[in-house]
Amino acid sequence: MAKITMTVNGRQVSGLCDDRTLLVHFIRENLGLTGTHVGCDTTQCGACVVDMDGQSVKSCSILAVQAAGSSITTIEGLSANGELHPVQAAFKAHHGLQCGFCTPGMVMTAVDMIRRHGSNLDEATVRAELEGNICRCTGYHNIVQAILAAAAEMGGARHAAE
Amino acid sequence: MYDTNYHRASSIDEAVNIMAAAAEGKYLSGGMTLIPTMKQRLAAPSDLVDLRHIAEMKGIAVDGRSVRIGAASTHEEVATSAALAAVCPAICRLAAHIGDPHVRHMGTIGGSIANNDPAADYPAAMLALDAVIVTDRREISAGDFFTGLFETALEDGEIITAVRFEAPARAAYQKFPNPASRYAMTGVFVVRRDDGGVRVAVTGAGSDGVFRHPGLEAALAANWSPDAVANVMVDATDLLSDLHASAAYRANLVKVMTKRAVAAA
Known part of the structure; x- marks a missing residue:
């Protein structure tokens, strides 16, 4: 058993878990944040993607103890003041989901993609970088459109602020 | 996943000492192979020694x-x-x-x-x-x-x-990814040095792991051009054969990836 502390969505949290407990299970079961999903058992689907210290990671392939001391953002931490994050709003506007199971991972992946590429993001890059996220409903088309729209809007917003 | 004991090392010396005291320990870096392997119960280290926080390795x-x-x-x-x-x-x-x-x-x-x-x-x-x-x-x-x-x-x-x-004068890597796993079914890294020396290393194809190909190296040392690859014989005898590709298919991929790499270098 390990007692670990980390920052999740801006709040410091502590909990007891086995050394072998995966970060995704710590997030879901110890913290009750069930927006982060487990869609496979093989590190392939990306439904569990969260942000750890500023980078997207698969929380099903990291032990909770490895993440001790880090700062985590989950899908629950994206919206602010009751407003959807621009990526969440774009997924809604562009129908970027059907059943919604993969959506938390898709949205967290999109946020990371836009962080790295900004408004320079193009369709080929989006499709290549979705390699680690599997959706079994949509055929990806609307997911790609949503990410491009969010990138354009967030890039535009950044220019306006400069 | 089987039970394990996690240790976070802050220096190389500390990591070595923890490992020496462990029954069946494994070093843990990014864990992108090890953790999935442990999840499948294909690995069961008694101890994990995390190397991610060692400043001297960064x-x-x-x-x-x-x-x-x-x-x-x-x-x-x-x-x-x-x-x-x-x-x-x-x-x-x-x-x-x-x-x-x-x-x-x-x-x-x-x-x-x-x-x-x-x-x-x-x-x-x-x-x-x-x-x-x-x-x-x-x-x-x-x-x-x-x-x-x-x-x-x-x-x-x-x-x-x-x-x-x-760093060499020229280098390039080209791979043919498996359409599902995205791992290289064959990948070729070519290097040309200032003195004209050439090295060609192949991954994903050898039944004994990564290898150099002397025939391709000699041909490219004589003529650094994708065309130089055409007449080189790539023997399929020691190449992997599995449900993804036969050895003969991989032998051809070695040539094609080498050509593409030389063109890209």
């Missing part, structure tokens, strides 16, 4: 053409290093196509090399670049380091701390 240093990449550098750090891109863009592009973005944020060059998966990308780069694998106790040339499928020259408890190489 960082990429380029001095003229001399490159030193700390073993704990992530694929993302290698892919986006401007200093590295200025002298050896081929290794940046290789790193940018390992796994997916999330895997690249965690996985490290040291972990990949230590694991020596026969379809991993980095072993081809190390062998073609004639890199030196630096450990906590010695330096090993890449030619002596990769000894077979998932086998290396590393001794019990030995840690890769960095890799070193001289």
Whole structure:
């Protein structure tokens, strides 16, 4: 058993878990944040993607103890003041989901993609970088459109602020 | 996953000492192979010694053409290093196509090399670049380091701390990814030195892991051109054959990937 502390969505949290407990299970079961999903058992689907210290990671392939001391953002931490994050709003506007199971991972992946590429993001890059996220409903088309729209809007917003 | 004991090391010495005291320990770097393998119960180390927080294993240093990449550098750090891109863009592009973005944020060059998966990308780069694998106790040339499928020259408890190489005049890597797993079904890293010397290293195809191809090297040393590959015989005898591709198919891929790499270099 390990007692670990980390920052999740801006709040410091502590909990007891086995050394072998995966970060995704710590997030879901110890913290009750069930927006982060487990869609496979093989590190392939990306439904569990969260942000750890500023980078997207698969929380099903990291032990909770490895993440001790880090700062985590989950899908629950994206919206602010009751407003959807621009990526969440774009997924809604562009129908970027059907059943919604993969959506938390898709949205967290999109946020990371836009962080790295900004408004320079193009369709080929989006499709290549979705390699680690599997959706079994949509055929990806609307997911790609949503990410491009969010990138354009967030890039535009950044220019306006400069 | 079976039970295990996690330890976080803050120095190389500390990591070695923890490992020496462990029953059946394993070093944990990015964990992008090890944790999934443990989840499948295909590995059950008694102890994990986390190397991610060891400062002396981090960082990429380029001095003229001399490159030193700390073993704990992530694929993302290698892919986006401007200093590295200025002298050896081929290794940046290789790193940018390992796994997916999330895997690249965690996985490290040291972990990949230590694991020596026969379809991993980095072993081809190390062998073609004639890199030196630096450990906590010695330096090993890449030619002596990769000894077979998932086998290396590393001794019990030995840690890769960095890799070193001289940036070549030209280099490129081309792979044919498996459409499902995206691992290289065949990947070829070509290097041409200032003195005209050529090295060609192949991953994903050899039944004994990464290997150099003397026939392709000789042909390209005589004529550095994609056309030079056409008449080279690639023997399928020692190549992998599985449900993804026959040995003969892989033998052809070796030539095609070599041609593409030379064209891209």
